[in-house]
Amino acid sequence: MTTQLTMQVDGPFSLAAAASFGFGPSTGRPFPDARLMRLAFVADDLRHHVGVVLSQQSDGSLVADISGDAGTAAAEAQIRRILSIDTDVAGWLAAGQADPVLGALQADNPGLRPVLFHSPYEAAAWSVLSQRRHHSQAIALHRRFCEAAGVTFELAGQAAAAFPLPEQLLEVGAFPGIEETRLARLHGVARAALDGQLEADALRGLPAADAMAGLQRIKGLGPFYSMLVYLRSTGVTDGLAVGEPRLAGYLRHYYGLPSTPDAADVERIAEPWRPFRTWAGVIFRAAGDRDELAFEQPTRRGVGASRVDGAAA
Numbered sequence: 001m002t003t004q005l006t007m008q009v010d011g012p013f014s015l016a017a018a019a020s021f022g023f024g025p026s027t028g029r030p031f032p033d034a035r036l037m038r039l040a041f042v043a044d045d046l047r048h049h050v051g052v053v054l055s056q057q058s059d060g061s062l063v064a065d066i067s068g069d070a071g072t073a074a075a076e077a078q079i080r081r082i083l084s085i086d087t088d089v090a091g092w093l094a095a096g097q098a099d100p101v102l103g104a105l106q107a108d109n110p111g112l113r114p115v116l117f118h119s120p121y122e123a124a125a126w127s128v129l130s131q132r133r134h135h136s137q138a139i140a141l142h143r144r145f146c147e148a149a150g151v152t153f154e155l156a157g158q159a160a161a162a163f164p165l166p167e168q169l170l171e172v173g174a175f176p177g178i179e180e181t182r183l184a185r186l187h188g189v190a191r192a193a194l195d196g197q198l199e200a201d202a203l204r205g206l207p208a209a210d211a212m213a214g215l216q217r218i219k220g221l222g223p224f225y226s227m228l229v230y231l232r233s234t235g236v237t238d239g240l241a242v243g244e245p246r247l248a249g250y251l252r253h254y255y256g257l258p259s260t261p262d263a264a265d266v267e268r269i270a271e272p273w274r275p276f277r278t279w280a281g282v283i284f285r286a287a288g289d290r291d292e293l294a295f296e297q298p299t300r301r302g303v304g305a306s307r308v309d310g311a312a313a
Helices: 015-019 072-082 090-098 100-108 120-130 135-149 166-170 180-194 200-204 208-215 223-233 245-255 263-273 277-290
Strands: 002-007 036-042 049-056 062-068 151-155 158-162 240-242 307-309
Touching (some): 015 049, 049 072, 049 151, 062 151, 090 100, 100 245, 120 135, 120 223, 135 158, 200 208, 200 223, 208 223, 223 307, 240 263, 240 277, 263 277
Antiparallel strands (some): 049 062, 240 307
């Protein structure tokens, strides 16, 4: 059964930009016309799957055709988090006015907001599945795994496979391309999710250091991947990826700096972005990737030690 609803959006938002936003398992999936966006995912309750087709109206609102057996209200809330349309954007617009460099990128990328992993559960699973693999190989393996162990929706004439529920994942005893150790870690992610360790709202409500410390107790999630899960799936808006080398290199370019900024410099540059430092970091990363900028490897001055500076948001 499909339910249709209209979702109002606060502030500038472009579904076309969201539909072509590539990261993690969605890298390389841009849609040429971007009139529609298709999502298939595990619901936050971890017991249902959701499929949705999104289109944008002339007034900026979104029409969502939602399939699956999850409740409509819960599905809408999760869709809003995924698209970063669940928060007041006045502070985001003010940050662009406070920092002309950020403001210029906002103008060059109208309506672009972070598109998140569907949930911390799926972000953690992707982190384990993709480690030490070529990115294209990880994407293909993720797709095959979803098709075999998850649920496939027919969304506006195209098949879209969702990742398996945690209980379904635990039933997988072997899968081509996933070695035994990695599958054991995926099972650990599933158990952590069922134990409540990967709830988006709970992680978002914690100080960044506490949230990431908890995530690192899940085997396979070290400092880098715990940062990815925290920043790119919970909906936190003011976490700053201090020491993330590509971001630091891109800041050097866009701010016209003589050298790559160290961690202290990144924090200073990012101060006017509050309380949307996560969003600003994403837009600098997206712009730098789009412009195919080169970046320097981290030095010993402080760039190399990645951490998150942020508070609950």
